Amino acid sequence: MTMDCQDKRIKEWAMVCQHVQSLVNPTGSTEQGECQPQRGWDGGDRFTQQWLIRSHSRGLYRESMRESGSLIQTFEDDVPTQTFGEKMNADQVNFMNKLLTKRLYPMVLFLFLLAYAQPASAFYMWQDQQSMVELRGFVRGLGVTLSNPDNQLLYNRKNIFGVTSSVRVMLDASHDFISFEAHAEQAYVPLKLQTGGAHFAVPVGVERSDLLDWSFDSKQSHLILDRLNLQFSTDRMDIKVGRQPVNLAVTGYFTPNDFFAPFAAQTFFRSYKPGVDAIRTDIQLAELSQLTLIAVMGYRSSLLSDSGWSNRPDHTRNAYLARSSTVMADFELALLAGSVKKDMVLGGDFQGELFDWLGVRGEGHIRWPNARLLARTTEFAVALEHRWENSLTMRLEQFYHGSGATSETAYTLTASNRGFYMARHYSAAGASYEVTPLLTADVTTIYNWVDQSALVALYASYSLSNESELAISGTLSTGKKPQAAVIQSEFGLYADSISAEYRAYF
16 A cells, blocks of 8 residues: 555544544543554555464464344434533433433444554464464444334334444463463344344344353343363364364355354354354374364253353253265365264265366255154255456355245244244355455345245445455345235345444454
């Protein structure tokens, strides 16, 4: 980036700072100090996300750059018509205090974080020949508007608008063959918007112990230890114990082998997969072969807890899985076997390239329910993809959801709470393109073959600096809208949305 562009960006930050100061301190006093813009890293201005790919002496791990957005606070109350210079009575003063503390404060805090964004390198790092300590952070602020179907029986309001924010602090430490990871996140999401304005939606968090989840402000603010684990490494074995993300998927949109906190197909930002309480062992059998053993603890549900789950383990909900993988020619092949919530599971996955041009991926499993009255189900997804030299990438996936309904008459509102998909057959097509070195665009279309409804998701990410980015996204649903309590189509239940999100790394 040239010096002219840098100076222009610094002036923009300064204008933002002045605006924030005017909100917080209308008198213009500078007693709290001056607001100074910060320059980013030296070198190119493109946000390379290098901090998400970290190489340590005991291994390399990657975290993808897509994650779903959150629903947020609405503004319902009417703002008094008086200006700051007019005299207000006691009730109006109390109203303004409430508005500033509960409604405007998150926005002001978000603007301050935007103005004071620091370079994306760790804000604390220490290292010697055998040990390392790294402390990093991530902050995000989101504004979104939702438009629900016009159905007062299923939705408490048609239009919703609001803002939310979250802060994540990440600690990584290692000494010789032992490493430690901890992620703490403070997030704010109002209760009425955790359901998206739907009466039938039941907000339930990731299945994990409630001991590491604390809520404030009537469960609208949550402090969560999303990751907390120890890893022991040798030349041929890695053992990780504690709260950690577990992902066995190889496909991008539909992921039937991802049993633990999977992402929806329309999710674009996936930097941080939620952690579950697990033990994972990776054993290197040969140079290109590996055996993975996973045990994930299940918990009893609890409507009184902060997350929807209690801190009491439930062995009937535990999962025990083994995955063996190897590389043959240009393909990685894997077998998967075990039990999930006492249901027997047998499956596998593959990924590779055909003709040095076409990427091919697939995964799936057969599941035998523990209950005798339930039938065996099959789930699998197959994906094709190709990336051209001009950065255009095209993807196509087909999903067979064996436990899904074959007719919209079999849809139920409770089924919409059990998973992302209600029907038997789905297709997804997507494309991404690097418009400029700073701007990336992405689109995903999901089609339900049972009821002919569809969901189109759009996403654009612009790099503001090496340490921050701005993302604009939206969804548009097509399909028959619900009539009273009768579901006419799956995606007809969905709200249309548009959102803007700012992310900063420090």
